[in-house]
Amino acid sequence: MSYKVVGKPYIRLDAHDKAIGRTKYTDDLCDRGALIAKVLHSPVAHGIVKSIDKSEAEKIPGVVAVYTCFDLKEKHLYPTAGHPWSMDPHHQDHADRLLMTDHPRYHGDDIGAVVAEDEVAAAQAIRALEKNMVIEELPFVLDAREAMKDGAPQIHEHWKNNIIGHTDMHIGDTAKAIAEEKDLIKVETWCKTPTVQHCHIENFLCYAYGEGDGRTVIVASTQIPHIVRRVVGQATGLPWGKFRVIKPYVGGGFGNKQDVLYEPLCAWLSIQLGGRLVKLECSREETFICNRVRHAVEFHMTSWVRPDGTFAARKCEIWSDQGGYVSHGHSIAAKEAGAFPQLYPCDNIDCEAWTVHTNKPAAGAMRGYGMPQASFAWEIHTEEIAEKIGMQPLEFRRKNLMPVGYVHAFSKNELYEDSINQCFDKGAAFIDYYKKYEEYKNQPKGDIRRGIAVSTYWYNTAIYPISLETSSCRMVMNQDGSIQVQIAENEIGQGADTVCAQMAAETLGVTMDKVHVVSCQDTDITPFGTGVYASRGTFVMSFSIRQTALMLKERILKYAHEYVRMPVFNMDIVDNWIIRTTDGRRLMSLEELSSTAIYHMTNSQHMTAESTYTIKSNALSLGACFAEVEVDIPMCRVQLLNIINVHDCGTVINPALAEAQVHGGMSMGIGYALSEKLMWDEKTGRALNNNLLDYKLSSFMDHPRL
Numbered sequence: 001m002s003y004k005v006v007g008k009p010y011i012r013l014d015a016h017d018k019a020i021g022r023t024k025y026t027d028d029l030c031d032r033g034a035l036i037a038k039v040l041h042s043p044v045a046h047g048i049v050k051s052i053d054k055s056e057a058e059k060i061p062g063v064v065a066v067y068t069c070f071d072l073k074e075k076h077l078y079p080t081a082g083h084p085w086s087m088d089p090h091h092q093d094h095a096d097r098l099l100m101t102d103h104p105r106y107h108g109d110d111i112g113a114v115v116a117e118d119e120v121a122a123a124q125a126i127r128a129l130e131k132n133m134v135i136e137e138l139p140f141v142l143d144a145r146e147a148m149k150d151g152a153p154q155i156h157e158h159w160k161n162n163i164i165g166h167t168d169m170h171i172g173d174t175a176k177a178i179a180e181e182k183d184l185i186k187v188e189t190w191c192k193t194p195t196v197q198h199c200h201i202e203n204f205l206c207y208a209y210g211e212g213d214g215r216t217v218i219v220a221s222t223q224i225p226h227i228v229r230r231v232v233g234q235a236t237g238l239p240w241g242k243f244r245v246i247k248p249y250v251g252g253g254f255g256n257k258q259d260v261l262y263e264p265l266c267a268w269l270s271i272q273l274g275g276r277l278v279k280l281e282c283s284r285e286e287t288f289i290c291n292r293v294r295h296a297v298e299f300h301m302t303s304w305v306r307p308d309g310t311f312a313a314r315k316c317e318i319w320s321d322q323g324g325y326v327s328h329g330h331s332i333a334a335k336e337a338g339a340f341p342q343l344y345p346c347d348n349i350d351c352e353a354w355t356v357h358t359n360k361p362a363a364g365a366m367r368g369y370g371m372p373q374a375s376f377a378w379e380i381h382t383e384e385i386a387e388k389i390g391m392q393p394l395e396f397r398r399k400n401l402m403p404v405g406y407v408h409a410f411s412k413n414e415l416y417e418d419s420i421n422q423c424f425d426k427g428a429a430f431i432d433y434y435k436k437y438e439e440y441k442n443q444p445k446g447d448i449r450r451g452i453a454v455s456t457y458w459y460n461t462a463i464y465p466i467s468l469e470t471s472s473c474r475m476v477m478n479q480d481g482s483i484q485v486q487i488a489e490n491e492i493g494q495g496a497d498t499v500c501a502q503m504a505a506e507t508l509g510v511t512m513d514k515v516h517v518v519s520c521q522d523t524d525i526t527p528f529g530t531g532v533y534a535s536r537g538t539f540v541m542s543f544s545i546r547q548t549a550l551m552l553k554e555r556i557l558k559y560a561h562e563y564v565r566m567p568v569f570n571m572d573i574v575d576n577w578i579i580r581t582t583d584g585r586r587l588m589s590l591e592e593l594s595s596t597a598i599y600h601m602t603n604s605q606h607m608t609a610e611s612t613y614t615i616k617s618n619a620l621s622l623g624a625c626f627a628e629v630e631v632d633i634p635m636c637r638v639q640l641l642n643i644i645n646v647h648d649c650g651t652v653i654n655p656a657l658a659e660a661q662v663h664g665g666m667s668m669g670i671g672y673a674l675s676e677k678l679m680w681d682e683k684t685g686r687a688l689n690n691n692l693l694d695y696k697l698s699s700f701m702d703h704p705r706l
Contacts, residue, residue, distance in 0.1 A: 005506040009656035012498045013517060014249070014491065023249050026221045027281070030207045034279040035064055037269050038122040039262070040112030040129050041290065042104030045359040045685025046140035046153060049102040049111055053132035057114060060128065062121030065273060068112035068129070069100040078235040081328045081364065082224040082258035084468035084530045091467075094164075094326040096156065099235060099265045104135075105155050105324030106359050107686045108289040115269055115278055140359035140685045144321040145298065147358050155324060155357040162357040164322055165330025167337045172348035174313040177304070181312050184304040187388050189381040193373040194677040195296040195321070197288050197690075198366055199697055202251025204282045204291055208267045210275020211244070216267050219246045223257045223492055224531035225521045235264035236271070243267065247521040250492040254668075255365030256292050257492070258533040259327055288690030292364030293678060295332050296321040299377035309391050309399050311346040316378075318353035320370075325362040330355040331466075332363075332370035339374055342408060343458040344382070344400045359685050367668060369534055371459050376673075379455040394424060394433065394454050401456070413460055413618050419648035420456060423624040427454070427646040431626045450641070452628045459621040462536040469536070469615040471544040472527035475504065475552045477607035479598055481576055481590030482514040483552075488529020489541040490521045495657035496537050502653055503542055507549035509573030510590065527610060535621065538653060543613035552609035556590070559597055559605060564588055623647035625669075638674055640704050663706045671698035 017023045042049075052068040079093035086092050100110050112129055116122035139153040146152060147162040155162050178184065206220035222228050225247040233240035250257065266280040282290060300317040320333035330353075337353035386396040398421060406415045428434060436452045443449060462469050476484040485504050491497045501515040508515075518526070557568045560578050564571070564587040572579055577586045578593065597605045628642040645662050652658045675696035679688045689695045 005502045005512060006651070006653050007655070008502070009654055010498060010502060010512060012495055012657070013501060014497060014519065025202060025251055026205045026207070026219055026248050029219060029248055030279050031277055034207055034277040035115050035117060035273070036119050036122045037113055037115050037266060037278050037280040038126050039110050039265070039280070039286070039290070040068070040114070040126055041286075042107060042109040042111050042135070043130065044104060044135055044137050045107040046138040046155070047104055047135045048138065049104065050134040050136055052112060052129060054129065056132055057125040057128035060116075060121055060124050062117040063114060063125045064117060065115045065269075066112070066125060066129070067100065067114070067269070067272070069098070069102040072099060074237055076235055076237045078231055078264065080231065080260045080325070080362075082227050082260065082531060082533060083328070083331075084227070084470075085230055086467065094329060095234070096326050097235075099268055105357075106289070106361050107684065108286070108361065109324065110265070110290070113265060113269060115273065142358055142360055142680055142682065142685060144296075144319045144354070144356040144358055147356050148319075148354065153359070155359060159357060164326060164355040164357060165334065167330070167334045167351070167353040169337055169341075169351045170349070171341060171346070172313075174315060174348040174350050177313040177348040181304075181306070183307055184312050185307070185389055186302065186304055187381070187385045188300075188302045189377070189384055190298070190300050191377050191380050192298045193296060193376055195360070195363070196294045196366075196672055196676045197678060197695070198252070198254040198256040198292075198294075199692070199695075200252025200254055200256065203284060203287045204257065204261050205279070206263050206266045207277060207279040208263075208270040209277040210270060215242050215244055216270060216275070217244045217246065218263050218267050219248065220263050221250050221253075221257060222247055222260075222263070222531075223250070223253045223255075223490065223533060224260070225490065225523050225526070226488060226528055227530060228260050228263050229523045231260040232264045232267050236268055243523075245523045247490055249519065250490070253492045254367045255369070255533060256287075258365040258531065259292050261291055284692060285690050288678065288695070289361045289687050292327060292366070293323070293361050294366040295363040295370065295373065297333070297336070297370075297373040297377075301377065301381040303381065303385055305385055305389055307389065309389060309396055311344065311400060313348040314341075314344075314346045315349070316340045316351045318351075320353065320355045321358050321360065321363060322355050323358055323360040323362040327362045327364040336370045336374040338410070339371065339458060340378065342406075343378065343402060343456065345402050345406060360680065361687075365533060367665065368459065371457065372669070372672065375455065375457045383453065392437070394428065397454070397456060398424065411460060411465065411618055413620055415620060420622050420624065423456070423622065423646040423648060424454070427624050427626045427644050431628065431642060431644045433626055436628065447634050448630060448632050450628065450630045452626070454624060454626050456624045457622070459535065461534070461539045461619040461621055462615060463534050464616055464618060468530070469540060470529065470612060471540040471615065472529050472610070472612040473541070473544040473548040474527050474610040475508075475548050475608065477552065477556070477590070477594050479595050481510075481594045482516060483508065483510060484516050484518060485545070486518045486526050487541055487545065488521060488526055489532050489537045491519050492532055494532070494537065494661060495654065496532060496541070498657060499538050499653040500541060500545060503545045504549055507546050508553055510576050514576055514590075527612070539619050540615050543615055544611060547613050548609050548611045551611060552607065555609060556593065556607060559607070560588055560593055562603070563593070563596065619650060621648070640670060640674070640702075642704055643670070643706065666706050667698065667703060670703060671696075674698065675702070
């Protein structure tokens, strides 16, 4: 019998090289002789660039070229969101960016660029441009609800009242339900979530150079290499096939690198210079404001609850701050609105969501894609309801959670089993929730108090049917019987390569040491896929890996039939051997078969398989969090004493990696809840703390045991 591969805590395939510093990231691969590009950013939150005098910058020794928004001979608007392309024009991401703009829409917008032989010359040229430009300042707005009002500054001409998107959803009849039922208890909650940034270790970086056939190669730290190729083509007005995108190892992304950031500008600069090697690297300060941030969202929720603790009607209003450009646009707020009726279903629901432009950096994807904001809001609201009606908070949740068999009308997602209550049971027992809840409820009043609480979350993995969900895989058998695997769901630090190898090994019937995953994607070689985002990686790649492995196995067994004279249906591959299924007898090793297949004088075959799987279903992710805190009320100080997360993960491919993912999410959640907030100068619109000194990212010292 073959030993199991899936479900085992295999050490990450890249662990050793990363530990000893041998792993090559984008900057490690760039030739030291590369020209250095730096971007000229807007010094105002909203304005019109009237002129930029380049002459002083061009005279600086070492400066190769200076470009401004006025040097764009052809202006191609392009989108930046890392969503799959749609053949339906009405379902495509909105194209609202230019490589450089004369109408900056936030403090830090891109209005020019310089290319120099070194960092010093490039920085000097940027300072010279800053001194010699004229900008007409326009009124700006930093609050989403203010931006919607008549008379607010118009940030983009085509969005009336700066509203990018509006979702209006109704279930049942809330007005009728409220009017007809007596003794309803009304609970109303307002809350906001702040703007935060991903803060991955590796800042965004890319470089570009020309190839002899008139193509441009882009090497970038990205989550979406195939989408980058398409967007660079749109941004430059050149055929998409003119570009080749290579993705090396990535030092974290968390959704920031699910947008196309500076790859188009870097490629354009290289093209302008005849294909010379140009590197463009963001500083940490630029990463905070010139890449993407998490949407700041304001919520207004109202519930009408019966005395028995059930919902009669619910309403929710959502205002999502998109910043100066569309990026992922209304999809985040729409997801939040779509999620509102699901975790705590009710027969009568009204929900409206708006996504609104402000003069702040563009918001895009970030871990959880809107659900951390939504979960925060509805769990606060749920806690307030339980308090007002005098019901134990966890029991109130149990009473109102989506029942087994619940089917969402749009996505067709179905809850197959009562895993949320199972998570509640495990977490409550582990942290002794009920005992501590009663203890802290009756504690003496004082300046320092303790509390314990529970929250739950809901998320659907993958994006069907909103958008294309596809995965492609290629497998090749080498002379020694080992397998090369290529897949577009790329490694960005989360362990994708390792779980890919485990799924391939188990399906094919080989040991883990026989699977070699080609980690660094190359759009010229890697089969097409849209990248990693939306917690989709392991889920979607599993379909194409399994399908491709079964195809390769069938081909191997058909070839083996010629030599072992056994029908295919009586053979299998187990632990690198072709066996007879009736008694487990070993017939031929994969190494022997592969060498025979490649070097056979009259029947040479290259053993390979490739396939695409279009996924038409999602997986529900569910779980609970229990947290115990101590609060110093006069000092406004919160100390997190204990935190427990319990997740329903389905079939866990690699327990160690799954645990690491949960720990990472908990860490980001702790910072999001307690200390992180990107702040703005209300007078200028400038970010006040876009650096890791003033932006209070939580550290190991701020965490209890996770």
